[in-house]
Amino acid sequence: xxxxxxxxxxxxxxxxxxxxxxxxxxxxxxxxxxxxxxxxxxxxxxxxxxxxxxxxxxxxxxxxxxxxxxxxxxxxxxxxxxxxxxxxxxxxxxxxxxxxxxxxxxxxxxxxxxxxxxxxxxxxxxxxxxxxxxxxxxxxxxxxxxxxxxxxxxxxxxxxxxxxxxxxxxxxxxxxxxxxxxxxxxxxxxxxxxxxxxxxxxxxxxxxxxxxxxxxxxxxxxxxxxxxxxxxxxxxxxxxxxxxxxxxxxxxxxxxxxxxxxxxxxxxxxxxxxxxxxxxxxxxxxxxxxxxxxxxxxxxxxxxxxxxxxxxxxxxxxxxxxxxxxxxxxxxxxxxxxxxxxxxxxxxxxxxxxxxxxxxxxxxxxxxxxxxxxxxxxxxxxxxxxxxxxxxxxxxxxxxxxxxxxxxxxxxxxxxxxxxxxxxxxxxxxxxxxxxxxxxxxxxxxxxxxxxxxx
Amino acid sequence: xxxxxxxxxxxxxxxxxxxxxxxxxxxxxxxxxxxxxxxxxxxxxxxxxxxxxxxxxxxxxxxxxxxxxxxxxxxxxxxxxxxxxxxxxxxxxxxxxxxxxxxxxxxxxxxxxxxxxxxxxxxxxxxxxxxxxxxxxxxxxxxxxxxxxxxxxxxxxxxxxxxxxxxxxxxxxxxxxxxxxxxxxxxxxxxxxxxxxxxxxxxxxxxxxxxxxxxxxxxxxxxxxxxxxxxxxxxxxxxxxxxxxxxxxxxxxxxxxxxxxxxxxxxxxxxxxxxxxxxxxxxxxxxxxxxxxxxxxxxxxxxxxxxxxxxxxxxxxxxxxxxxxxxxxxxxxxxxxxxxxxxxxxxxxxxxxxxxxxxxxxxxxxxxxxxxxxxxxxxxxxxxxxxxxxxxxxxxxxxxxxxxxxxxxxxxxxxxxxxxxxxxxxxxxxxxxxxxxxxxxxxxxxxxxxxxxxx
Numbered sequence: 035x036x037x038x039x040x041x042x043x044x045x046x047x048x049x050x051x052x053x054x055x056x057x058x059x060x061x062x063x064x065x066x067x068x069x070x071x072x073x074x075x076x077x078x079x080x081x082x083x084x085x086x087x088x089x090x091x092x093x094x095x096x097x098x099x100x101x102x103x104x105x106x107x108x109x110x111x112x113x114x115x116x117x118x119x120x121x122x123x124x125x126x127x128x129x130x131x132x133x134x135x136x137x138x139x140x141x142x143x144x145x146x147x148x149x150x151x152x153x154x155x156x157x158x159x160x161x162x163x164x165x166x167x168x169x170x171x172x173x174x175x176x177x178x179x180x181x182x183x184x185x186x187x188x189x190x191x192x193x194x195x196x197x198x199x200x201x202x203x204x205x206x207x208x209x210x211x212x213x214x215x216x217x218x219x220x221x222x223x224x225x226x227x228x229x230x231x232x233x234x235x236x237x238x239x240x241x242x243x244x245x246x247x248x249x250x251x252x253x254x255x256x257x258x259x260x261x262x263x264x265x266x267x268x269x270x271x272x273x274x275x276x277x278x279x280x281x282x283x284x285x286x287x288x289x290x291x292x293x294x295x296x297x298x299x300x301x302x303x304x305x306x307x308x309x310x311x312x313x314x315x316x317x318x319x320x321x322x323x324x325x326x327x328x329x330x331x332x333x334x335x336x337x338x339x340x341x342x343x344x345x346x347x348x349x350x351x352x353x354x355x356x357x358x359x360x361x362x363x364x365x366x367x368x369x370x371x372x373x374x375x376x377x378x379x380x381x382x383x384x385x386x387x388x389x390x391x392x393x394x395x396x397x398x399x400x401x402x403x404x405x406x407x408x409x410x411x412x413x414x415x416x417x418x419x420x421x422x423x424x425x426x427x428x429x430x431x432x433x434x435x436x437x438x439x440x441x442x443x444x445x446x447x448x449x450x451x452x453x454x455x456x457x458x459x460x461x462x463x464x465x466x467x468x469x470x471x472x473x474x475x476x477x478x479x480x481x482x483x484x485x486x487x488x489x
Numbered sequence: 490x491x492x493x494x495x496x497x498x499x500x501x502x503x504x505x506x507x508x509x510x511x512x513x514x515x516x517x518x519x520x521x522x523x524x525x526x527x528x529x530x531x532x533x534x535x536x537x538x539x540x541x542x543x544x545x546x547x548x549x550x551x552x553x554x555x556x557x558x559x560x561x562x563x564x565x566x567x568x569x570x571x572x573x574x575x576x577x578x579x580x581x582x583x584x585x586x587x588x589x590x591x592x593x594x595x596x597x598x599x600x601x602x603x604x605x606x607x608x609x610x611x612x613x614x615x616x617x618x619x620x621x622x623x624x625x626x627x628x629x630x631x632x633x634x635x636x637x638x639x640x641x642x643x644x645x646x647x648x649x650x651x652x653x654x655x656x657x658x659x660x661x662x663x664x665x666x667x668x669x670x671x672x673x674x675x676x677x678x679x680x681x682x683x684x685x686x687x688x689x690x691x692x693x694x695x696x697x698x699x700x701x702x703x704x705x706x707x708x709x710x711x712x713x714x715x716x717x718x719x720x721x722x723x724x725x726x727x728x729x730x731x732x733x734x735x736x737x738x739x740x741x742x743x744x745x746x747x748x749x750x751x752x753x754x755x756x757x758x759x760x761x762x763x764x765x766x767x768x769x770x771x772x773x774x775x776x777x778x779x780x781x782x783x784x785x786x787x788x789x790x791x792x793x794x795x796x797x798x799x800x801x802x803x804x805x806x807x808x809x810x811x812x813x814x815x816x817x818x819x820x821x822x823x824x825x826x827x828x829x830x831x832x833x834x835x836x837x838x839x840x841x842x843x844x845x846x847x848x849x850x851x852x853x854x855x856x857x858x859x860x861x862x863x864x865x866x867x868x869x870x871x872x873x874x875x876x877x878x879x880x881x882x883x884x885x886x887x888x889x890x891x892x893x894x895x896x897x898x899x900x901x902x903x904x905x906x907x908x909x910x911x912x913x914x915x916x917x918x919x920x921x922x923x924x925x926x927x928x929x930x931x932x933x934x935x936x937x938x939x940x941x942x943x944x
Contacts, residue, residue: 178637205820217666
């Protein structure tokens with residue numbers, strides 16, 4: 035299946051989620067199998083055309099933007115099947131176009147009490163999740179895509195060759211794990227056409243919310259809670275502006291105190307163990323100045339409370355009528371988070387930019403949604419993001435905790451990782467894709483450098 | 490510091506733990522800093538001499554064996570300092586020569602309730618643990634070295650260049666994670682000279698032991714236990730022969746039923762939660778035919794019970810007077826474990842080889858210790874290991890779950906991973922180490938292949 039319909043080209047090459055520069059794709063193709071992908075790669079090689087993989091279209095840094103010379107957008111949405119569920123091994127095999135949310139609802143429908151804990155945007159698909167090195171709210175308990183959820187991947191390399199990186203055993207010590215080469219590579223080293231995914235036991239959960247005088251109080255409470263060893267599946271920091279936005283948005287059943295707040299999701303093997311976790315957490319957070327600790331009394335209340343956290347994007351936008359939002363994320367060592375949030379909020383206030391902040395606080399990762407209405411305000415937001423990234427890197431952190439590099443963050447890689455590490459990445463890229471056809475212009479910094487530095 | 494003392498050369502080039510072929514090193518050097526390592530690499534490049542890194546010396550597959558052309562063994566044992574402990578961030582920075590056991594005892598002495606959960610042989614050091622892609626008994630709870638315990642590594646590349654792969658944030662989505670290139674690379678892509686390690690909260694634990702009619706009963710019990718979501722830190726399968734060996738060894742305070750047994754280590758935030766876990770586990774294992782469930786009544790009893798598991802090597806050897814043991818490990822999808830153990834035990838019995846089996850059953854990984862006294866018996870053991878590996882690979886498993894490839898397993902890589910994946914590994918090796926100086930003859934299969942298959 036092939037399309038040159040301008041609407042398809044527009045839809046695949048641009049995103050309502052980001053404001054990075056870019057061009058249109060020449061064509062969008064919809065492979066149905068690994069073999070189809072191989073054929074597309076062969077055509078691309080023949081005509082030296084860039085290949086830009088596309089799956090869920092939820093990325094935020096221009097990952098699927100078209101290339102200035104034109105190119106082939108490979109939309110993997112037709113490859114959306116779960117091929118095998120191995121309940122006894124807690125794993126499954128699937129194609130790259132399947133959504134994590136659909137994997138979890140399929141497991142639920144089948145009555146299999148397992149789930150994939152990686153939870154980026156609900157529309158995100160396995161191919162993009164691998165390629166972005168995603169994570170989400172569950173990462174504080176389960177780690178990220180770079181942990182051990184992907185047991186193997188089948189990849190079409192830039193050469194057109196198909197490899198499967200590993201077998202299905204949970205562990206293997208057979209050299210460095212080539213699966214990891216493709217996690218976070220943003221489609222620049224190959225196109226993932228199949229994956230074997232490890233699943234986790236699905237456990238009872240509940241939700242609690244608590245307010246704090248400052249982000250520092252909240253962060254210190256989180257540190258102590260995490261060291262207790264009770265069942266924490268998620269712990270999310272929502273700043274005072276976020277809570278104000280939630281009130282203004284009006285979808286919440288509550289009127290929240292407009293203070294820096296923590297949203298906890300507890301997990302346990304029984305209702306009793308959830309109650310015990312709640313008891314321990316309440317005592318720790320109150321020691322750190324937490325007030326208004328509210329524990330869901332039933333499943334419905336838990337869902338309602340969590341919805342207020344999950345509505346982040348829409349409630350954020352609601353804060354300023356007629357605005358759009360620039361979403362971004364950075365990540366620092368956990369102890370540096372209060373400083374980073376404090377300085378960022380001060381900067382935003384001084385720049386007259388409204389923004390909510392919501393953080394995966396257990397990992398030192400936070401998202402900001404910078405609101406703007408005019409081109410001038412968009413430029414101000416762009417500059418504020420730039421300063422936020424610089425601040426995060428200066429605190430031994432990263433320009434992106436989970437959104438990836440794409441176009442939007444590539445200028446920061448040398449400062450963050452150093453010349454040598456970036457050159458190592460580029461050396462591997464050049465080795466695997468000497469024609470530079472796979473998602474060119476993304477991930478790797480632009481400046482020309484002498485070849486062969488790592489050799 | 491440099492040594493050409495034959496005792497040093499022998500000590501660094503050969504191992505009492507394995508029976509693989511190899512040659513003597515030309516010289517052993519003892520760098521004290523990253524800069525020293527750089528100087529050694531420069532010398533090696535000048536004289537085109539192989540470099541073989543060495544740290545704990547506990548590897549089992551000939552990883553530190555000398556090269557036939559002679560070479561420089563780089564002993565990192567002087568670089569054994571913990572450089573920085575960031576308690577508030579649950580991480581630390583250290584040199585490659587420090588033992589994980591020393592990291593954990595240092596944290597304990599300082600009263601910092603954190604630990605590194607990777608637990609291979611007690612003498613193993615960080616450099617070797619990274620390079621082997623290690624794990625151990627805690628992996629069922631915490632994952633392996635290939636998960637997210639190593640936040641970054643500083644590496645001296647074959648070019649002599651020093652890179653640091655990442656900063657100290659727990660998460661980063663800045664492209665594929667180059668840290669992972671060096672985890673499991675067995676020193677073939679660079680020498681790790683510093684690492685930042687994430688730590689886990691240290692929690693109360695206790696131990697329980699239970700016997701089963703067969704390995705299949707035990708494995709199915711483990712599967713159900715793991716899905717309960719109670720606090721399991723370790724679950725180890727010790728077969729009937731292992732328990733017989735433990736009785737014969739005579740260091741146990743108990744006389745064990747000589748049946749396939751599970752050793753559990755529970756973890757929880759309180760004594761009550763440990764008791765609750767024990768109650769849940771007891772009920773599940775008894776449903777699966779488990780008998781004699783014994784829970785440690787105090788810390789001393791827990792230590793005593795666990796010691797019987799930990800004495801595996803010595804109790805195994807005790808089974809046959811005057812014997813040595815060939816240790817090996819394989820790993821399969823968990824549901825395949827009973828079949829693999831059954832077939833392997835049948836094969837060993839038919840071959841007249843005594844062996845204990847002890848498995849990280851939650852991960853489908855097991856170790857066998859094949860006993861022999863004569864050269865003929867050694868050859869028989871070698872062939873039995875070969876058949877065990879073939880069996881594991883046929884069950885969608887791996888030739889090594891945690892010991893690594895070294896010399897002993899490299900012949901299996903093509904069958905297990907496929908031509909294309911092995912060629913990808915070799916392509917990266919050739920790109921980073923075009924002179925093939927870094928631990929040559931290890932990890933990558935020997936057969937010559939045409940260059941540039943992945944290009």
